Amino acid sequence: MNARPPLRVAVTGASGQIGYALVFRIASGELLGAGQPLILHLVEIPAALPALRGVRMELEDCAFPELRDIVTTDDLGAGFRDVDLAFLVGAKPRGAGMERSDLLLQNTDIFKTQGRALNEHATSETRVLVVGNPANTNALVAQRHAPDLPARNFTAMTRLDHNRALAKVADKLQQPVSLLRRLCVWGNHSGTQYPDLSHALVDGRPLLESLDADWVEKEFIPAVAQRGAEIIKVRGASSAASAANAAIQHMRLWRENTPAGDWTSMAVPSDGSYGIPEGLVYSFPVTCSGGRYHIVPDLPISSYSRERMERTRRELEGEKSTALG
Amino acid sequence: MNARPPLRVAVTGASGQIGYALVFRIASGELLGAGQPLILHLVEIPAALPALRGVRMELEDCAFPELRDIVTTDDLGAGFRDVDLAFLVGAKPRGAGMERSDLLLQNTDIFKTQGRALNEHATSETRVLVVGNPANTNALVAQRHAPDLPARNFTAMTRLDHNRALAKVADKLQQPVSLLRRLCVWGNHSGTQYPDLSHALVDGRPLLESLDADWVEKEFIPAVAQRGAEIIKVRGASSAASAANAAIQHMRLWRENTPAGDWTSMAVPSDGSYGIPEGLVYSFPVTCSGGRYHIVPDLPISSYSRERMERTRRELEGEKSTALG
Numbered sequence: 001m002n003a004r005p006p007l008r009v010a011v012t013g014a015s016g017q018i019g020y021a022l023v024f025r026i027a028s029g030e031l032l033g034a035g036q037p038l039i040l041h042l043v044e045i046p047a048a049l050p051a052l053r054g055v056r057m058e059l060e061d062c063a064f065p066e067l068r069d070i071v072t073t074d075d076l077g078a079g080f081r082d083v084d085l086a087f088l089v090g091a092k093p094r095g096a097g098m099e100r101s102d103l104l105l106q107n108t109d110i111f112k113t114q115g116r117a118l119n120e121h122a123t124s125e126t127r128v129l130v131v132g133n134p135a136n137t138n139a140l141v142a143q144r145h146a147p148d149l150p151a152r153n154f155t156a157m158t159r160l161d162h163n164r165a166l167a168k169v170a171d172k173l174q175q176p177v178s179l180l181r182r183l184c185v186w187g188n189h190s191g192t193q194y195p196d197l198s199h200a201l202v203d204g205r206p207l208l209e210s211l212d213a214d215w216v217e218k219e220f221i222p223a224v225a226q227r228g229a230e231i232i233k234v235r236g237a238s239s240a241a242s243a244a245n246a247a248i249q250h251m252r253l254w255r256e257n258t259p260a261g262d263w264t265s266m267a268v269p270s271d272g273s274y275g276i277p278e279g280l281v282y283s284f285p286v287t288c289s290g291g292r293y294h295i296v297p298d299l300p301i302s303s304y305s306r307e308r309m310e311r312t313r314r315e316l317e318g319e320k321s322t323a324l325g
Numbered sequence: 326m327n328a329r330p331p332l333r334v335a336v337t338g339a340s341g342q343i344g345y346a347l348v349f350r351i352a353s354g355e356l357l358g359a360g361q362p363l364i365l366h367l368v369e370i371p372a373a374l375p376a377l378r379g380v381r382m383e384l385e386d387c388a389f390p391e392l393r394d395i396v397t398t399d400d401l402g403a404g405f406r407d408v409d410l411a412f413l414v415g416a417k418p419r420g421a422g423m424e425r426s427d428l429l430l431q432n433t434d435i436f437k438t439q440g441r442a443l444n445e446h447a448t449s450e451t452r453v454l455v456v457g458n459p460a461n462t463n464a465l466v467a468q469r470h471a472p473d474l475p476a477r478n479f480t481a482m483t484r485l486d487h488n489r490a491l492a493k494v495a496d497k498l499q500q501p502v503s504l505l506r507r508l509c510v511w512g513n514h515s516g517t518q519y520p521d522l523s524h525a526l527v528d529g530r531p532l533l534e535s536l537d538a539d540w541v542e543k544e545f546i547p548a549v550a551q552r553g554a555e556i557i558k559v560r561g562a563s564s565a566a567s568a569a570n571a572a573i574q575h576m577r578l579w580r581e582n583t584p585a586g587d588w589t590s591m592a593v594p595s596d597g598s599y600g601i602p603e604g605l606v607y608s609f610p611v612t613c614s615g616g617r618y619h620i621v622p623d624l625p626i627s628s629y630s631r632e633r634m635e636r637t638r639r640e641l642e643g644e645k646s647t648a649l650g
Contacts, residue, residue, distance in 0.1 A: 024566040025350065054560030058567035060496070061552065063488040065503040163388040171385070178390040227386065235379030241349040242383035 006037035006068045008123075010083040012114070013090025014042035014072075015051040017237060018131060021244035022087065023055065027064045031085075031248050032255075039069040043079035045090070076117035083122045087247055088114060088142065091132025101322050104134060108323045111138040115145030124149065127254060130156040131247050135189045136267045136281040137319040143269060143281070144324065155254075155293075156267035158193065158283040160239065160246035161185045164227045165195040168220055169202075173210060179203045184285035184296075185224075185265040186305075187312025188319075193283065194308035195224040199299055221308075258287045263296055274301065274309065280316045331362035331393045335408040335447075337439070338415025339367035339397075340376040342562060343456060346569035347412065348380065352389045356410075356573050357580075364394040368404035370415070401442035408447045412572055413439060413467065416457025426647050429459060433648045436463040440470030449474065452579060455481040456572050460514045461592045461606040462644040468594060468606070469649065480579075480618075481592035483518065483608040485564065485571035486510045489552045490520040493545055494527075498535060504528045509610035509621075510549075510590040511630075512637025513644075518608065519633035520549040524624055546633075583612045588621055599626065599634065605641045 009026055013019045023040060025031070032038055040059070044052045052072050059070055073079050080086065092106045111130070118126060126149060130139040135156035143154035162185050170177040181201040186194040197216055200207035208216075231239045253264050267283040270276040273295045274284070286293040301309070334351055338344045348365060350356070357363055365384070369377045377397050384395055398404050405411065417431045436455070443451060451474060455464040460481035468479035487510050495502040506526040511519040522541055525532035533541070556564045578589050592608040595601040598620045599609070611618040626634070 020566060021346070021349070024346070024570060025353075028350075028355065028570065030353065030355065051560065054556060057552075057556055057559060058564055060492040061485065061489045061556075061564065061567040062570045063491040063495070063502045065501070068501065160386065164386045166388040167385040170388070176390070176393065177388045227382075231379060231382055231386075234382060235376065239383055239386065241345060242386040245349060245353065245387045 004036055006039045007032060007085065008039045008041060008081075008083040010041040010043060010080055010086040012043040012079070012086075012088050013132065015044050015048045015055050016090060017240035018089050018243045018247075020055060021241040022089065022247060023059065024062065025244065025248055027059055027062065027067045029064070029066055031252060032066075035066070037066045037068045039071065040067065041071040041073070041079050041081075041083055043076065043090070044072070044074055046074045049074055076114060077121055080114075080117050080121040083126055085251060086118060086122065086126055086128045087131060087251070088128060088138070089131045089247070091138060104137065104319060104322050107132070107134065107138055108141050111141040112145050115142035118142065119146035119148050122149065126153060127251065128154045129247060129250055130154070131243060133189070134319055136283070136316055137323050139267065140269070140279075140281045140320060141323055151269050154269060154281065155250070156189060156281055156283075157243075157247055157250055158185045158189050158265045158267050159250045160243055161189060161193055161195060161224060161283075162265040163242070163246055163249075165197075165220075165224045168223055169197065169200070169207065169211075172215070172220075173202060175202055180207070181262045182285070183265075184263055185283050186309050187283055188316050189267060189283065190312070190315065191225050192312040192315045193225055194305070194312055195221060196305060196308075198302060198305055199285075253288045254293055255291055257289045263287055266293055268293060268295070271295065273297065274299075276309070276313055280313065280320060282313065282316060329361060331364045332357060332410065333364045333366060333406075333408040335366040335368060335405055335411040337368040337404070337411075337413050338457065340369050340373045340380050341415060342565035343414050343568045343572075345380060346566040347414065347572060348384065349387065350569065350573055352384055352387065352392045354389070354391055356577060357391075359391070362391045362393045364396065365392065366396045366398070366404050366406075366408055368401065368415070369397070369399055371399045374399055401439060402446050405439075405442050405446040408451055410576060411443060411447065411451055411453045412456060412576070413453060413463070414456045414572070416463060429462065429644060429647050432457070432459065432463050433466050436466040437470050440467035443467065444471035444473050447474065451478060452576065453479045454572060454575055455479070456568060458514070459644060461608070461641055462648050464592065465594070465604075465606045465645060466648055476594050477618075479594060479606065480575070481514060481606055481608075482568075482572055482575055483510045483514050483590045483592050484575045485568055486514060486518055486520060486549060486608075487590040488567070488571055488574075490522075490545075490549045493548055494522065494525070494532065494536075497540070497545075498527060500527055505532070506587045507610070508590075509588055510608050511634050512608055513641050514592060514608065515637075515640065516550050517637040517640045518550055519630070519637055520546060521630060521633075523627060523630055524610075578613050579618055580616055582614045588612055591618055593618060593620070596620065598622065599624075601634070601638055605638065605645065607638065607641060
């Protein structure tokens, strides 16, 4: 018998498209590795509980050896009780004709409640990843309502943008993604994000030696920022499997280590690095080791990069004042 | 750089629900393991090519390090060219008011064409798993039209039924599935399948010591056989993620080894074992080693089991005579 105690992993919006793409990969061991038992806490709004029952039945029908139990609930107390990892996927989507500020405020209510419930019920070291949009500000709202938990454990996902940047460059250079290192995404998971190639390497050499600055500005940056909209146009639905994949990667890298010489992108509460004020959840290049992330320090920032980094900072400050103000 | 040549993995029906749940897990390395490069061949009918473009874009957006290329096509020549593994997921679903024999005949056409294309284009040792229903007979049809490929490499999926049986017993005994061994499913992936506990062990002891024969006959067997229909009722859609999971498991076990002392269930061309005539694709308990499956020999068969095994055999013979005429 395996003596390791099970870890508890919560997923909100668990019966949605991202949730459905996510929970089976978590249960199969892709998140925590073989030999680590887990208990899934699947959280949904009341209207989605019937669909959630179907997800639960199919999880049972996988007979995953490490999946010890499944909690399905619309109650945040039961949903977050003693959880070690929380994927906050569910959020209010933007309806037709809805103002962005209305969307922000409705999500503020949701993430306020979830922050409070995490504060009351989760483990003291629970790690939180917000996937539901507007992800950075939702993470900030949840963190502000969980005063007893470490602020640094509230993060939002920009690894999907990071992967999209990797794929776009690999395609341009006709090189495998496995040869690329040290790309990063700064700022907000939104149209103002800044996917940055200044520090990136291909097969150990500076990437920008092989790429035209015009292509980077006019094609690469807009393509990465608009990729989500392009997927919606082609699929008739927003990214699901690729978002779930990035969520697993984010959490796995955080618990384990980033590969030597490489980074990932994570939106985390700023510690003041690069002049980004504390009190914003902002995407930085980070390394992970010993179960912690570390913002990559002292990168030289060009005036072009600085301008992009400030633009996405200003957007986040606007979101913050709408949400908390 | 990794020197291993990439393996080519084909998936038909790749933009459908099972396909969408399957291809990301294959691309992430769950099928072939870390360090094995692969090329995905995603095959669809012409009407589904736009949706397939979305799947391809999301696969790109995962930046999977081992995914070297993606072929998307409605042409079976390009779809099966040099493939090492083929997941035949796409099939004609049963429409309202359609007779079972009509369904069989329409699928016969599909799998005849696919068998011929595999024969012409795939590698000489390609392994085929049919997931699309009626899976056993579809596999038989494909095999009959691929005379140059080894007949034993055409298989159909009953691992989902096997997993459902594991889950049902684990729930009944309130024991983890990881303590269960040597369950098996005989016959057709249909309502006549026979999930058999006669040889099963829980924590090393005969399972039937702990279970009532009445429960096995009246609850267990019907519940496993009807689980697919129950999922459809609850989800409003057929099993997708659990089917994809079983498909990966089937292929992985076939390429690797079954755990010591345990079996899996696979529908394979009968070699005459247990009196099942050659010329049927029938589910047996098998072990896998050295990249091959081996039907578990010489199990004692009770008269009750014999009757169940014959009933599902008769159904398969009926399907065969409709399909092959």
